[in-house]
Amino acid sequence: MHRTNLTAPTDDGSWVALRLELPRTAGPGLRPWAANGNRIALSQGPETVLLATVDDDRGGVTYSRTDRYRSPVAPLRAAGAREVTGHGQPSWYARWAHRFADALEASPLGPLHEGPWVLSRQLARDGVPRAEGGPAGRWRSVLLDEHPDGCIDWFTGSWQVLPLRRIPSPDHGRVRAYRKQARDGTLPPVLLWWFSGLHCYLVLDGHARLAAAVAENREPPVLALSRALPEERTGAGRDKALATYQLTMSVLDGPHQMADRQGAARAASRLLAAQLHDLDVTHAPTRAWPVPEARPTPARPLNRSGCSGGSTPASPSP
Numbered sequence: 001m002h003r004t005n006l007t008a009p010t011d012d013g014s015w016v017a018l019r020l021e022l023p024r025t026a027g028p029g030l031r032p033w034a035a036n037g038n039r040i041a042l043s044q045g046p047e048t049v050l051l052a053t054v055d056d057d058r059g060g061v062t063y064s065r066t067d068r069y070r071s072p073v074a075p076l077r078a079a080g081a082r083e084v085t086g087h088g089q090p091s092w093y094a095r096w097a098h099r100f101a102d103a104l105e106a107s108p109l110g111p112l113h114e115g116p117w118v119l120s121r122q123l124a125r126d127g128v129p130r131a132e133g134g135p136a137g138r139w140r141s142v143l144l145d146e147h148p149d150g151c152i153d154w155f156t157g158s159w160q161v162l163p164l165r166r167i168p169s170p171d172h173g174r175v176r177a178y179r180k181q182a183r184d185g186t187l188p189p190v191l192l193w194w195f196s197g198l199h200c201y202l203v204l205d206g207h208a209r210l211a212a213a214v215a216e217n218r219e220p221p222v223l224a225l226s227r228a229l230p231e232e233r234t235g236a237g238r239d240k241a242l243a244t245y246q247l248t249m250s251v252l253d254g255p256h257q258m259a260d261r262q263g264a265a266r267a268a269s270r271l272l273a274a275q276l277h278d279l280d281v282t283h284a285p286t287r288a289w290p291v292p293e294a295r296p297t298p299a300r301p302l303n304r305s306g307c308s309g310g311s312t313p314a315s316p317s318p
Helices: 078-083 090-106 134-142 173-184 207-215 231-252 261-281
Strands: 002-007 015-022 030-035 039-044 047-054 060-065 115-120 149-153 160-163 190-195 200-205 222-227
Touching: 002 090, 015 090, 015 261, 078 173, 090 115, 090 222, 115 261, 134 160, 134 207, 149 160, 160 207, 173 207, 190 207, 200 207, 231 261
Parallel strands: 160 200, 190 222
Antiparallel strands: 002 015, 015 115, 030 039, 039 047, 047 060, 060 149, 115 222, 190 200
């Protein structure tokens, strides 16, 4: 696995993400499957951990979890968490990103497969409504905590967070231990995975840590794993951004009068840096494998009312 630290396109150049390049592998242990155009299954080794069916009008998706999910990350001990100093700083996130990358690379239970990936401390939260109640209120508004079955309404909500197993109660023993870490400022990040077929984040590791942060009304530190854009997409995007920048600079170098030529040049440079950065961290669609004939077609989860309505949006790709 080749790793590249990505920094912000700003003067401070702080760490924002870790890009991973994986060689050809036998395939991930945590693997999405697709069938019949609207059915999705998520397997982990021989076990099925989630089944989902996209609504016929592409307005939402119903899902059902099996309680068979296992984290690809070994339990994080308090002593080890305290060793990572500078809680909440970009360098702190960077060290945790490398630790999670180590765990995902070594585990047979994770979603990594060949190609580019990115581990980012920034979440795409477009369309998430404001919620009262501080961090706890915000996270309760996006947390899909119905268990084992539920639905995601793409008309009224997106970029939500779906736990792959039941979120433990605030008084659970492990949660109580993590609540102390949340108060002390040593709580490790929650590891999420962007799953485009459901248009939400899945919790890969940190169910108890997430519960602890919400119970303490603290903003949980988060690292989000997603596929990155392939080189042909990023290359085309870079070429377009550079062509626009060169055109802008050629205009600025022309003979016409300008009030602030240097300011306009700096703005064009900042825009180019932001565009190139976005190409590196943008979520790419999650890859899904077709269900082979020998594998049973995923059963349709129980249909639930209220998962869709209104006009038909474009369906996210698995």
